[in-house]
Amino acid sequence: MRIERKVKxxxxxxxxxxxxxxxxxxxxxxxxxxxxxxxxxxxxMAVYMDHPPRKIIAMIKNGFRDEALRSFTIWLCPSCYTCxxxxxxxxxxxxxxxxxxxxxxxxKVYPSRFAIPVLDREMSHLIAxxxxxxxxxxxxxxxxxxxxxxxxxxxxPLGLKLMKTGRMSLRxxxxxxxxxxxxxxxxxxEGAR
Amino acid sequence: MNQYAYYPGCSMxxxxxHYEESILPVFREVGLPLEELxxxxxxxxxxxxxxxxxxxxxxxxxxxxxxxxxNRDIIAPCAGCYLTLRKSNDFLTGPHPxxxxxxxxxxxxxxxxxxxxxxxxxxxxxxxxxxxxKIKALVRxxxxxxxxxxxxxxxxxxxxxDFDDPDxxxxxxxxxxxxxxxxxxxxxxxxxxGGSLTGTIEEVGLRLNYILLKEAKRKGAxxxxxxxxxxxxxxxxxxxKIARTFRDDVGMPIxxxxxxxxxxxGIEKKELGFSRSIIPLxxxxxxxxxxxxx
Numbered sequence: 001m002r003i004e005r006k007v008k009x010x011x012x013x014x015x016x017x018x019x020x021x022x023x024x025x026x027x028x029x030x031x032x033x034x035x036x037x038x039x040x041x042x043x044x045m046a047v048y049m050d051h052p053p054r055k056i057i058a059m060i061k062n063g064f065r066d067e068a069l070r071s072f073t074i075w076l077c078p079s080c081y082t083c084x085x086x087x088x089x090x091x092x093x094x095x096x097x098x099x100x101x102x103x104x105x106x107x108k109v110y111p112s113r114f115a116i117p118v119l120d121r122e123m124s125h126l127i128a129x130x131x132x133x134x135x136x137x138x139x140x141x142x143x144x145x146x147x148x149x150x151x152x153x154x155x156x157p158l159g160l161k162l163m164k165t166g167r168m169s170l171r172x173x174x175x176x177x178x179x180x181x182x183x184x185x186x187x188x189x190e191g192a193r
Numbered sequence: 194m195n196q197y198a199y200y201p202g203c204s205m206x207x208x209x210x211h212y213e214e215s216i217l218p219v220f221r222e223v224g225l226p227l228e229e230l231x232x233x234x235x236x237x238x239x240x241x242x243x244x245x246x247x248x249x250x251x252x253x254x255x256x257x258x259x260x261x262x263x264n265r266d267i268i269a270p271c272a273g274c275y276l277t278l279r280k281s282n283d284f285l286t287g288p289h290p291x292x293x294x295x296x297x298x299x300x301x302x303x304x305x306x307x308x309x310x311x312x313x314x315x316x317x318x319x320x321x322x323x324x325x326x327k328i329k330a331l332v333r334x335x336x337x338x339x340x341x342x343x344x345x346x347x348x349x350x351x352x353x354x355d356f357d358d359p360d361x362x363x364x365x366x367x368x369x370x371x372x373x374x375x376x377x378x379x380x381x382x383x384x385x386x387g388g389s390l391t392g393t394i395e396e397v398g399l400r401l402n403y404i405l406l407k408e409a410k411r412k413g414a415x416x417x418x419x420x421x422x423x424x425x426x427x428x429x430x431x432x433x434k435i436a437r438t439f440r441d442d443v444g445m446p447i448x449x450x451x452x453x454x455x456x457x458x459g460i461e462k463k464e465l466g467f468s469r470s471i472i473p474l475x476x477x478x479x480x481x482x483x484x485x486x487x
Contacts, residue, residue, distance in 0.1 A: 025246050025289060044385045048397055076397070079239045080385035081351035085359040094352065101243040115393035123240035127252065131234035133203040142392070158430055165469040167208040176232045180302050181255065187298035188251045191291075 013063030021060050024102070026095025033057045039083035039093050049073040053083055053093055060096070069109050074100040075116040115146040128185050131175030136168055197318065198265035199227035200256060202274035203235050204422030209271075211466025212422055215451035216270055216315060218465070222331060222458045223323045227268060230259055236269075236277040239388065251295045253281030257312075258304035266311040268318060270451075272421035273388075276348040279312040314349055316420055316450065317356045320364050325371040332373055333459030337481040341369050341453065342379040342409035342417045346424040350383055359383065365450060369418060372457035377412040381405045386427040399438055402431040406443040415477055416446040418453055425449060429471050446472045 021027050033054075040052035050072050051059070059068040068074075077097040084094045101117070104110050110117045122141040126133050143152050162168035175181060205213040220227045233256050241249035256278060260267050269275040285292050286308035299306055319328065343365040351359045360383060366376040384405060391398025405428060409417050419425040429447040436442040448470075455465040467474060 025284065025291075044387075044401060045390075045397070048394075076390070076394075078347070078385055078388040078390050079242075080347035080388070082347070082359075082383075082385070085351050085354060092352070098242045098246065102246065105244055116390070117243070119389060119393055120240040120243040124237065124244040124248075127235045127237055127241065128248065131252075133235045135203065135207040139392070146393075157433070161430075161471050162208060165471060167210065167469055169207055173203070173206065175234050180304065181234060181252070183302040184251050184255060184298055184304065185248060187301060188248050188295060191294050191298065192245075192247060 008064070014065040015063050017063045017065045017068075018061055020103075021096065021099055024099040026092040027099050029089065029091045030057060030060060030096060032089035033061065033091055034089055036088060038086050038088065042082045042086050044080060044082065045076040045078060048076050053077075053097075056100070057091065057093070057096070060100075066109075068100055069104045069107065071100075073097075074104060075110070075114070077101075113146045115142065118142055118146040128181075129178075130173065131178060131181045132173035134169070134171065134173045136170060137172055196265050197225065197227060197268040197313070198230040198260045198263060200230050200233055200236075200260075200267045200269045200274060200278065202269065202271040202422075204271055204426075208426050209422035209449075211469040212270060212425070212449045212451060214464070214466035214469075215449055215455045218460050219451045219455045219458065220315070222455075222460065223319065223327065225318070225322065230256065230263075230265075230267065233259065236274045236281075238273045238277055241277075247291055247295060249277070250281040250284045250292075251298060253278050254285050254295060254299045254306055255302075255304050257282055257285070257310045258299060258306040260310045261306055266313060268313050268315055270315050270420075271423070272314065272346055272348040273423060275312060275314045276353070279353060282308070282310065282312055314356075314420070316349065316364055316368065319368060320356075325367055328368065328371040328454070332371075332457045334373075334457055335482075336373045336453070336457055339374045339453075339477065339480060340377050340413055340415045341374045341448075342412060342414035343369055343376050343382055343450075344379070344386075344405065344409075344417050344419050344424060344428070345382050346419070346421050347383065347385050347388070349420055365418065365420060368450065369453065372454050374418075374453060374457075377409070377414050379409060379412055379414070381408040386424045388423055388427075391427045391431060395434070398427060399431055399435055402427050403435045403439055403441070403443075406432065406435065406445050407441070409445055410443055414445070415480060416448050416474075418448055418450045420450055432472060444472060446470060446474050446477055 037054045040054040046052045237249045345362050350362045357364045369376050387398040387401040452465045
């Protein structure tokens, strides 16, 4: 058994974390949290989380940057907005989770080959490039980048059922005016720099 | 009555083409034929907000601009598309300091946007533009007492709560009743199906969907009725695995509300995409009596 200190000293916390999050879209109201726990008790995913949503909010307010960004909680949020519509302090909790996901992706602090951020990134790539998502291509890329390629075989029965009912297309979808989309994407990316 | 530009999104062209196949004739029947928005691009769903929220708003801005150019509001049958487009619309027309920069990027690419487009889900249009009385008047075929569990999922009723209640919505139940089906009192109606988690963390997806399916069965539903492609997909394709994992074969047909509505309107069964169901629909047809022919 390894004995470790379980409490962080104040100097180890990130005093700017709250301000940084508050400047991100939808996160303005986070100060108003009264730690009532309505979010945690409403969350359909809370039983799987390492830290329930209430604790994540407390972590942000108190500068526990690493703990919040490395938490599985942010990835388990399926954006069902239940906590958000119930929050008495009107905190846009789903948007706060999105903000944490973006920071974690930017700073690459999620477990490598972890399927959820891989899916988010791959889908965004496909859309920025072709303007359209193609379900089969997305699944292929997800499997290549997050699982053992042979795991695809397990999906074969479902794939066959979808093929048989005409619900899976092999085509790569694309919009006509990719040039226009590209110029929008480039301009927004430039502006963010 | 408003004219709408139909925004399919990726699913309606992929795994949920039976949603498209049924919603188009239904809207023709109610006198609002849907024309597809030309060269629409994907909305980005929950993925893009997790990666880059400014780009997420910008790519939706292109769709909003395309609709504005032809002077139409958008109708989006996928709850994910509906929310994403609406949320981006609010962002682009709101006070956020970066919104004007994105609008000018859009303008430079030939996608000027002035914020005049509304985004609606077909259920909302059927409720407010058409009205359930008119729906009732269009019913030509009895549904044989089908008991349906109306499943709204997340993103149609949240975070925007102006169209129905976020916890206990009733519009789909009222629509199904108008069509002649019998909605059961379904407690799971707005409980999350897990969204894309079903494809990424299987255990989570299986359990959430099992809870939903079992509750529908417990209430005696003959089928579940959905308004979102991802909900439909999750509830249907997880059943085989649920049967193995929890040793419980629920066998619950998962239909789109537009398929049930089309059937009630007397539209030919084969025109409503029922053949794309993975779960056998035989019990439903038996209950319907005459095999579902007009």
